[in-house]
Amino acid sequence: MDKDAVLTHVLKQRRTPSLLGGEQPVGVMSSSRYVSQRTDREVENQRTDREVENQLPSLDHAILTALSGEVKTVLLVGGEGSGKTTALEKLVVDWAKGEQHLQNFTYVLYFGLREIRSLKDELSLETLLQHHHSPVPSEFTQLLLQKPEDVLFVFDDLDQCKLSLDASVHTLCSALSQAVSVSCLISSLLHGSLLRGAAFVVATRPTGHLEFLSGTRVKVSGFSKPQRETYFNGFFTDPAAANKALLHMERTLGFYDFCTSPRFCWTVCSIYKTLMEAGAKLPDTLTQLYVDILVHLTQALSLKEASNRELVQALGVMASHCSVSQNSSCTKKELHSFGFQKLLRSVGAFLHVDGDLESDACVFSFTSQLMQEFLLAVSFFLDTSASEGVAKMLEKHKGHAEFLDLFLSGLSEPVQRRPLEILLGEFSSDRILDFKSWFKSSSEETLKGCYKDRHHRCFHLLHQAQNQSLVKEIISPSAHTGISYGDLSLQDCVALNYVWSCLGEMKLLNLYTTRDFTDEKAEVLAPAMSLSHKIQLSNSTLSTGAVSHLASALSRGRTEELDLNHTSLGDEKLKVLCAGLRDCKLHSLILLGCKLTEASCEDLVCALTSGSSQLRVLDMMFNQIGDLGFMKLCKALQSPKCKLQQLQLRCCELTAVSMEALSAALCSGESELRKVDLTSNTIGKGGVRALCKSLQHPHCKLQSLNLFDTELTAPCCPHLMEVLMSEHCSLLELDLSVNDLGHEGALLLCQALSRPGCPVEKLGLTRCELTQQVFKELGSLLRSGTSRLKSLNVGLNKVGDQGVKHLWDAVAHPGCLLEELDVEMTDLTDACVEDLCAAVRASKTLKTLELRNNSLTDASVPALVQVMEDSCSMQEMVLKYNDFSEDVFEMMDECDRIRY
Numbered sequence: 001m002d003k004d005a006v007l008t009h010v011l012k013q014r015r016t017p018s019l020l021g022g023e024q025p026v027g028v029m030s031s032s033r034y035v036s037q038r039t040d041r042e043v044e045n046q047r048t049d050r051e052v053e054n055q056l057p058s059l060d061h062a063i064l065t066a067l068s069g070e071v072k073t074v075l076l077v078g079g080e081g082s083g084k085t086t087a088l089e090k091l092v093v094d095w096a097k098g099e100q101h102l103q104n105f106t107y108v109l110y111f112g113l114r115e116i117r118s119l120k121d122e123l124s125l126e127t128l129l130q131h132h133h134s135p136v137p138s139e140f141t142q143l144l145l146q147k148p149e150d151v152l153f154v155f156d157d158l159d160q161c162k163l164s165l166d167a168s169v170h171t172l173c174s175a176l177s178q179a180v181s182v183s184c185l186i187s188s189l190l191h192g193s194l195l196r197g198a199a200f201v202v203a204t205r206p207t208g209h210l211e212f213l214s215g216t217r218v219k220v221s222g223f224s225k226p227q228r229e230t231y232f233n234g235f236f237t238d239p240a241a242a243n244k245a246l247l248h249m250e251r252t253l254g255f256y257d258f259c260t261s262p263r264f265c266w267t268v269c270s271i272y273k274t275l276m277e278a279g280a281k282l283p284d285t286l287t288q289l290y291v292d293i294l295v296h297l298t299q300a301l302s303l304k305e306a307s308n309r310e311l312v313q314a315l316g317v318m319a320s321h322c323s324v325s326q327n328s329s330c331t332k333k334e335l336h337s338f339g340f341q342k343l344l345r346s347v348g349a350f351l352h353v354d355g356d357l358e359s360d361a362c363v364f365s366f367t368s369q370l371m372q373e374f375l376l377a378v379s380f381f382l383d384t385s386a387s388e389g390v391a392k393m394l395e396k397h398k399g400h401a402e403f404l405d406l407f408l409s410g411l412s413e414p415v416q417r418r419p420l421e422i423l424l425g426e427f428s429s430d431r432i433l434d435f436k437s438w439f440k441s442s443s444e445e446t447l448k449g450c451y452k453d454r455h456h457r458c459f460h461l462l463h464q465a466q467n468q469s470l471v472k473e474i475i476s477p478s479a480h481t482g483i484s485y486g487d488l489s490l491q492d493c494v495a496l497n498y499v500w501s502c503l504g505e506m507k508l509l510n511l512y513t514t515r516d517f518t519d520e521k522a523e524v525l526a527p528a529m530s531l532s533h534k535i536q537l538s539n540s541t542l543s544t545g546a547v548s549h550l551a552s553a554l555s556r557g558r559t560e561e562l563d564l565n566h567t568s569l570g571d572e573k574l575k576v577l578c579a580g581l582r583d584c585k586l587h588s589l590i591l592l593g594c595k596l597t598e599a600s601c602e603d604l605v606c607a608l609t610s611g612s613s614q615l616r617v618l619d620m621m622f623n624q625i626g627d628l629g630f631m632k633l634c635k636a637l638q639s640p641k642c643k644l645q646q647l648q649l650r651c652c653e654l655t656a657v658s659m660e661a662l663s664a665a666l667c668s669g670e671s672e673l674r675k676v677d678l679t680s681n682t683i684g685k686g687g688v689r690a691l692c693k694s695l696q697h698p699h700c701k702l703q704s705l706n707l708f709d710t711e712l713t714a715p716c717c718p719h720l721m722e723v724l725m726s727e728h729c730s731l732l733e734l735d736l737s738v739n740d741l742g743h744e745g746a747l748l749l750c751q752a753l754s755r756p757g758c759p760v761e762k763l764g765l766t767r768c769e770l771t772q773q774v775f776k777e778l779g780s781l782l783r784s785g786t787s788r789l790k791s792l793n794v795g796l797n798k799v800g801d802q803g804v805k806h807l808w809d810a811v812a813h814p815g816c817l818l819e820e821l822d823v824e825m826t827d828l829t830d831a832c833v834e835d836l837c838a839a840v841r842a843s844k845t846l847k848t849l850e851l852r853n854n855s856l857t858d859a860s861v862p863a864l865v866q867v868m869e870d871s872c873s874m875q876e877m878v879l880k881y882n883d884f885s886e887d888v889f890e891m892m893d894e895c896d897r898i899r900y
Contacts, residue, residue, distance in 0.1 A: 007096035009133060010089050010110050019270050019297060021352060021367040022263035025086040033234040034090055036060045037083045037262065038221045059087055059220060064101055066216040067152075067199060073190065073215030076203040080369055081263025082220045084203035085112075088156050091201065095152075105199070106143060106150040109133060113186070114157040114354065122179040125194065141176060148198040153189060158204035166212045167191045187212075222260030225250070231262065235269040245272045248282050253289065255490040255524070258370065267368070271296060286403070287410025287464050290374040295419050297349045309382060309424045311346055314339035316379020318364075319372045323400040329354075329365035350375070370403060377407035378420065381427040381435075390435045405457075408435055410464035440474065447479035455481075456488065459495035462502075471502035481506065486513035486540065493524040500528035505558070510536040519545025526550075530557025538565040538590070547573045551580025560585055565592035565619070571599040578603040582610035588617035592648070596620070598629035608636040608644060619648040621677075627658035634658070637665035637673055645672050650679040656687035663690045667697035675704035675733075683710035685719075692719040696726040704733035708764065712736060714745035724752035724760065735764030737793065743771045750777040756786045763789055766822070767796035772803035779806030785815035795824030795850065801832040808835040812842035822850035833860040837867040840874060847873055852880040861888040868895045 010026075017023045028034050036058035059076075066074045078084050092110045095102040102108060111132060129136050144151060161183055164170075170184040172193035180188070188194035190202070190213055203220075204210065210217075223231060229246055236242035249259070249268055258264050271293055275282055283289040298308050317338040318330060330338075340347060344357065347364065350371065355362035366372040380393060388396070390408065397404055411417045412435045417427055439461060446454045462471050475481065485496060488511070500506055509525075509532035511517070517540050522529075529535055530553040542550070547569070554562070569577070574596060581589070581604075600623070607613055625633075630652065636642045665671045683691075688707070694700050720736075723729050741749070746768060753760060778794070781787050794807075804823050810816050828851065840846060856864075856879065868877055879892070879900040892898050 003096040003098070005133070006108065006110070007093060010092050010096070018349065018367065019267055019293065020350065020371050022081060022266045025089040028086055033231065034086065035223065035227050035231050035234070035262070037087065038224050038227065039218050059083075059218065060091070060101075062218045063087070063091060063201060066218065067102070067201070069216075071216045072149075072197070072199045073213065074201045075210065075213060075215050075217045076201065076220050077206055077210065077217055078203070078220030078222070079205060079258075079261070081258075081261040082222045083262040084220050085156050086262070087220070088154050088201065088203050092154055102152065104150075105152040106147070107140065108152045108154060110154045110156070112156045113182075114160045116182060122181055123185065124173075124179045125176045125185060125189075127179070128185065144176060144195060144198075148195040151195070152199045152201065155186070155200065155202045158186075158202050158209060159207040161186060161209065164212070165190065165209045167193075223262060223265060224260070225254075228254075228259070228265060231265050232269060235266075236273065241273075241276060245269060245276070245282075248272070252282075252284050253286065255494050255520075256286070257491075263368075264370075267293070285410060285416075285464050285466060286370075287374075287407055287416055290371065290407070291411075291416060291419055293371070294374065294378065295423060298423050300349065301346050303346065305423065305425055307343065307346075310339065311343045312375060312424055313379045313382050314343065315347075315350055315375045316382070319366070319376040319379070320397070322366065322372065323376065323397050326400065329363045332360050332362050332364070335364055373401045373404045374407050376401065377404055377411055378424075380408065381411055381417070381431050382424060383431065384428045390431070390438045406460055406464045409439065409461040410466070412436060412439075413465050413467055416466065443474045444476070447475065447481070450480055450483045452483055452485050452488075455483065455485065456492045456495065459499045460491070463495040463498045468502040471499055475499060475503060482508045482510055484510045484512035484536070486511050487515055488521070490518075490521055490524065493521045497525050497528040500531050504531065506532045508532060508534045508536065511540060512536050512538055514540040517542045517546045519543050519549070522546035522549035526553045529553035529559065532557070532559055534561035534563070535559055536563045537567060538563050540564075540567050542567055542569065542573065544573055544576060547576045551577050554580040554584040554586055555582075558585055561588040561590075562586055563590040564594060565590050567594055569594040569596065571597055571603075574600045575603045578607040581607035581613060581615065583612045585614055587614055588619075589615055590617075590619040591623065592619050593622040596623040596625060598625055598632070601625055601629035601632040605632050605636040608633075608642045609639040611641045613641070613643065615644060617646040617648075618644055620652060621648050621650040622652075624653050626653045627655055630654055630658045631661040634661035634665045637662075637671045638668040640670045642670075643672055646675040647673060648677045649681065650677055652681060654678065654681035654683070656682070656684050656690065659683060659687035659690040663694035666691075666694035666700045666702055669699040671701065673702060676702060677706040678710055679706050679708040679735075681710055683707060683712065685713065685716050688712060688716045689719050692723045695723040695731065696728055698728045700728070701730060703730055705731060706733075706735040706764075707739065708735050709738040712739035712741065714740070714742045717741060717745035717748040721748045721752040724749070724758055725755055727757070729759060732759055733762040734760055735762075735793075736768060737764040737766035739768055741765070741768045741770075743769070743774060746770050746774040747777060750774065750781055753787065753789070754781050754784060758786075759788060761788050762791040764793045765797070766793045766824075768794075770794060770797040770799065772799045772806075775799050775803040776806045779810040782807070782810035782816045782818060783813040788817065790817055790845075791820040792818060793820075793822040793850075795822045795826060795853075798825075798827045800827040801829055804828060804832060805835055808832070808839040811839035811846055814844075816843070817845055818843070819845050820848045820850075821846065823854075824850050825853040828854040828856060830855075830857055830860045833863050837863050840867050840871055844873060847875045849874070849877045852878050852882070854882055856882040856884070858885055858888045861891055865891055865895050865898065868897050 017027055039059055039062045063074055063076070076084050076087065088110070091102070092108050095105065095108045109129070116128070116132070126141070165183060165187045167187055170187050172188040172191060173180050173184065174188070174193050189198070190200060232242045232246040233239065236245060249272070253259055253268070268289070271289070272282060274296060275292060283292050303311065318335065321334070321338070322328060322330065335344065347353070350366070351364045352367045353362060353364055376397070380390070394405055411427070412432050421427060443458045446458050458474070462474060485492070488496065500509070509528055514537065517537070522545065526549045529550060553559070569591065574594070608615060630649065637644060662676070666673060695702065723731070746765065752758065753763070775794070778792070782789060804826055807821065807823065811818055811821065833856070840849070861884065864877065864879070868874055875897060877898050879898060884900065889900070892900050
């Protein structure tokens with residue numbers, strides 16, 4: 001058993017290459033087209049650093065590294081056509097040729113379990129060796145016994161071993177001459193009962209056998225993108241043809257997981273080459289690809305139309321049987337029952353044939369799961385009997401045929417099925433109508449719901465159909481296309497983009513919580529983004545490349561709102577985004593919590609002052625831009641090219657230092673700013689003093705100022721009073737909540753607010769240490785007839801029933817214009833309810849009353865419910881977190897305007 005004999009055994013051509021079965025390993029190696037696949041670890045690395053993909057250890061390297069350690073068993077796990085067999089045979093060939101790898105092993109023995117599974121009799125290891133590696137030298141037996149560590153067993157197709165490898169169900173053997181079943185023999189070797197110390201490399205599809213085996217597992221993940229490029233360049237002799245084929249595959253199919261399969265790449269290259277040589281159009285969808293494949297295979301058989309139809313229908317019956325029974329192979333007797341009696345010699349193009357075709361022991365199996373499902377779909381439309389409809393057929397194959405409904409959708413369109421009808425005859429019109437009816441009704445139901453996975457499936461079906469009018473029919477105005485489509489796969493992106501492109505224009509593209517928005521996904525979705533008026537990407541993770549595609553989509557699209565809150569964008573990615581902000585239709589940009597610093601502000605300034613920016617709203621909340629960053633933004637506000645009207649700056653680490661710059665911008669005469677939110681910044685007295693100078697300036701256009709929790713105190717109030725007393729004051733909304741203004745400061749504000757002509761309509765004084773006297777002054781102000789106040793928030797000021805009574809009296813007054821009143825946590829009790837109800841009944845304007853977190857009890861509920869039912873103007877009364885028992889919940893439920 002020298003190396004030449006092993007080389008001859010491994011390189012022996014076991015079967016001819018086929019379009020679906022792939023090129024045989026010997027052909028790959030002899031043509032120097034071998035490309036070592038990637039492992040699972042490489043996939044993980046690829047997501048974080050794709051630039052080093054080619055430098056990652058290959059599958060060959062992973063096997064050799066594992067064998068060099070203490071572990072003596074390496075399990076290669078991979079799906080159909082992932083290249084496991086080729087990798088194993090390459091490993092053995094390299095050893096036999098004397099290359100440096102594996103030379104620490106004296107013998108390397110290769111076994112294909114697909115070939116030996118048909119052995120019914122019990123056999124020993126000696127017999128197996130004689131059967132597959134004869135002649136076996138006499139000294140080899142002694143070596144096996146004395147130095148098993150010098151021997152490497154290579155087992156392919158472990159999943160073909162139908163019996164259990166669980167050691168507990170076998171009486172394991174330990175002697176070379178002991179005859180046992182195939183599964184017991186393999187178990188004895190892998191569990192160390194026979195030839196303990198020997199090394200093993202085992203290849204298998206994912207199977208239940210794996211739970212009984214220990215060792216180093218290496219997941220075979222197929223070709224990465226660069227490896228596909230290498231493969232295509234090796235397949236096509238013409239570089240231009242290779243590039244055309246690769247680009248077309250990546251655009252139309254590259255988003256499917258099975259594109260990593262070397263066997264699938266062989267199939268695609270083969271059919272593309274045939275089509276390109278004939279000058280034919282390359283397929284645009286998965287359905288069209290398999291239409292071309294089936295046409296090619298059928299034409300090669302040179303059968304008549306009736307025979308073609310009979311063959312495909314029989315293949316469809318077999319496909320259904322294998323899918324439902326979950327058996328990957330069928331006997332010759334079963335094939336006869338499927339309708340193959342006269343066509344058995346034609347099945348080789350579609351099926352893998354194990355054994356002599358004339359023998360009853362011959363076993364048949366599909367070489368391609370995708371073709372199995374495609375044939376099932378075709379045979380459904382060829383069937384003219386009144387058997388089960390599409391709904392029952394899909395239910396029967398649910399969980400076993402992932403692409404069946406997609407193929408049905410593609411084949412339901414006349415343009416796509418026509419090449420097959422020429423060879424097979426007309427498809428059943430009743431079956432086509434049945435599918436279309438099912439698709440329309442199920443899609444309407446799906447799109448009214450909010451399950452994104454079901455929405456995606458509907459989009460995939462539409463993508464396969466390639467019918468723009470069908471998209472517009474299915475995606476009706478009642479469809480809930482505004483739900484979050486976050487965490488979508490690349491395949492989902494392609495389908496979603498197709499649907500959006502057919503519709504031409506959409507209100508919202510909601511990608512909320514897309515945790516891996518990669519360069520590839522963004523590139524695919526770029527047309528859809530450019531067609532959407534609003535893009536929601538909050539709580540997502542965007543790569544730099546994705547931001548670049550987003551910026552490009554903004555610059556050429558119609559997007560007016562972009563929400564990027566909590567995307568951890570950072571300064572560098574914002575710089576990339578700003579390139580697209582200089583020339584786009586964007587009106588609103590939300591950058592809340594994006595980990596931006598002072599450095600980002602320079603890029604924003606360039607965008608805002610570009611002359612073509614349409615940005616009106618900028619939300620920078622919870623970013624550490626600081627005073628220096630904000631002062632840069634303030635320079636932009638003084639530019640006549642800047643159109644910004646709203647600026648949100650909550651928790652941006654601002655202090656009084658930067659308020660001078662804001663003040664200068666507001667009174668520059670160029671600023672269009674109408675609303676500023678400075679919540680939770682350290683503004684203080686100095687900052688307010690600077691701000692108040694601009695608020696009295698005739699050029700200042702500010703209408704809303706939020707100073708919530710900005711460390712203001714009573715000494716700040718004289719400055720605010722001057723603003724409110726000024727004839728140039730334009731403020732409509734002023735929020736001073738969560739500041740210790742106290743009794744004296746608040747009285748000064750009340751005095752200023754009573755000025756005839758004071759424009760303030762909305763006032764926030766929540767938790768400002770207000771007293772009953774202040775509430776009395778507020779009541780007088782509301783009754784004065786000169787106040788324009790429509791909204792008043794005075795919650796969290798513990799003035800009790802007596803204090804708030806002044807407001808109830810004011811609300812009841814005909815001169816009061818109040819529409820919203822918030823008295824949360826003001827220590828109200830049941831004693832106030834009579835005055836409260838009288839006020840609500842008398843008021844013609846009050847719409848909303850906030851009463852949460854007070855001490856109202858069950859006794860007050862009947863009166864509150866009654867007054868709400870009687871009122872025509874009241875829209876909402878909030879009673880949450882009061883002292884109610886469950887006894888009154890039903891009573892409050894009677895009024896849908898009460899929230900409790």
